Amino acid sequence: MTRTRQIFRFTHASWSKERLFFSLLFLLLLGIAGATYVLFKIASGLTKHYNPYFGLLIKGGVIGFFLIVGSSIFLLGINLFTGIELPFNDKIKKITISFFFPLTVSVGKILRISKEQIQESFLEVINKLIRAKTYRIYPQKILLLLPHCLQNSRCPIRLTPQGSNCQRCGECGIKDLCEIADGYGVKLTIVAGGELARTFIKDIKPEAVVAVACTKEMISGIQDTYPLLVLSVLNQRPNGPCIDTRVNLGRVEEAIKFFLGDKGAGQTHSVLS
Secondary structure, eight states: OHHHHHHTOOOHHHHHHHHHHHHHHHHHHHHHHHHHHHHHHHHHHHHHHSOHHHHHHHHHHHHHHHHHHHHHHHHHHHHHHHOOOOTTHHHHHHHIIIIIHHHHHHHHHHTTOOHHHHHHHHHHHHHHHHHTSOOOOOGGGEEEEEEGGGSOTTOOOOOOTTOTTOOOOSSSTHHHHHHHHHHHTOEEEEESSHHHHHHHHHHHOOSEEEEEEOHHHHHHHHHHHTTSEEEEEEOBOTTOTTSSOBOOHHHHHHHHHHHHGGGGTTOOOOSOO
């Protein structure tokens, strides 16, 4: 009974973040179904009036493509609904990143849905796919990746990538994030852009990344570093993009603890308490 309750701890609030992306996928599936019907009719005509084998080949290819896309969307929906790991979970994640995401953006453009809304929904989907599995990663194999824009723009100090020269004055979130990284023993890197972030990831070779960034940088980073495990925490931009941004410290700490699994059990390094 306990396991059943855990599987179906489905609430409107938790589903709403991923619902946009999945709804666009469902509309995409309907469009593919319509295209499949049209191609099936064309193939039937070819079978009847021309080469029967060519028509059968088209029918088989169309049906196979529809079944693959349809089953992938179906399994993705079950994963989002239940929060449990399913067979081919990594394959579903790869298809979602490389195939479904660009198509949902196109569907959203037709429906005049903002690209950023779709991106945020997509990132929640990826987060949930990762969270469907349990991990036990050593702290030194986890990287907390931060954007330079979290630093107070009036601060005279040019931070090193490791943040070691931060004076921890508390005028920005860097102090608390450094304390979280130190407390859990994870690596921390502060970067000024996506290209530099990818360079550090290549050099450090982490097993998992907790990344703080805006939607655009986060999407490109996840696509470029796949199959690396990346849990995203979007930054807040009360002053506009790329200046004096903020982040939910609780979400950052929770993401680190998730990757640690029972290796982080009993650690109480929260800066929020």
